[in-house]
Amino acid sequence: MSKYVPELRGDYIKSVTIGELATHTSGLLLPTDHPPWPNDSFTLQQFVDMLNAWTPQSGERPGKQRINTHAGYVLLQLALERRYRRPISALIEDRILKPLGMNQTFFPERGPDKRAIMVPELLNRAVQGYADTGMAIGPPGDQQSYYDFPGTGQMFSSARDLAIFMAACLDGKAIDPQLRQSLADDAA
Numbered sequence: 001m002s003k004y005v006p007e008l009r010g011d012y013i014k015s016v017t018i019g020e021l022a023t024h025t026s027g028l029l030l031p032t033d034h035p036p037w038p039n040d041s042f043t044l045q046q047f048v049d050m051l052n053a054w055t056p057q058s059g060e061r062p063g064k065q066r067i068n069t070h071a072g073y074v075l076l077q078l079a080l081e082r083r084y085r086r087p088i089s090a091l092i093e094d095r096i097l098k099p100l101g102m103n104q105t106f107f108p109e110r111g112p113d114k115r116a117i118m119v120p121e122l123l124n125r126a127v128q129g130y131a132d133t134g135m136a137i138g139p140p141g142d143q144q145s146y147y148d149f150p151g152t153g154q155m156f157s158s159a160r161d162l163a164i165f166m167a168a169c170l171d172g173k174a175i176d177p178q179l180r181q182s183l184a185d186d187a188a
Contacts (some may be wrong), residue, residue: 004079009052016062018083021076027060030071032146033130041148047074077151088151097161100168108141114157116141126156132187 001021002014013028020026030050032038042050051071077088084091089107097105108116116123118141126140137144143153157165 001075001079004082007048007049007052007073010054012056012060012062013051013054016075018076018079019031020062021072021079024066025063025074026069026072026075026076027062027064027067028054028069028072029056029067030054030069033069033071038146041146044078044147044149047071047147047149051075074152077110081151092155096165096168100155100164102141102161102164105155105161105165106157107153108152110143110145114145115139116142116143116153118156122156129162 001016001018002008004018008014016026016028021028028051032042032050081088081093092107096102108118111117115138116126119128124143128140128142129137129144131137145152145154
């Protein structure tokens with residue numbers, strides 16, 4: 001990981017691979033990955049500082065178990081952008097969306113009100129998140145990210161595109177061969 005994110009200093013976090021981040025087997029679990037959710041937002045530097053300050057539980061090591069981690073996916077985004085020198089939205093569009101014909105999926109910019117910048121027709125159709133109490137979180141199009149730097153917003157998609165993506169994940173044949181090989185090389 002330190003090859004792509006050299007500002008990481010901890011021995012554990014530097015040893016995590018891109019493949020482990022992609023499969024949620026990095027072992028990374030920041031306090032921001034579970035309730036109570038933070039009210040503040042974090043800059044890229046603050047995110048890196050949190051990663052450097054983090055220590056795993058005793059006996060934890062990369063690849064040991066699956067832990068759903070928002071911070072892991074943000075770190076994955078950062079590592080991939082730096083590795084390929086392109087924004088994550090462009091990488092996903094070129095390597096996943098276009099090859100699969102997913103033309104109703106996009107990454108809108110985040111406006112100053114933290115909502116997606118979309119045409120009103122799409123914004124009115126956007127599904128919003130819900131809290132564990134069942135209450136809606138924010139207005140439709142709310143980006144719901146506490147990491148406040150490019151690439152950490154949300155992706156919006158249609159049910160049709162989600163079905164295409166699910167089918168591709170199940171058969172594995174539609175995955176970009178170069179991306180599959182990169183993940184395999186990184187895991188090794």
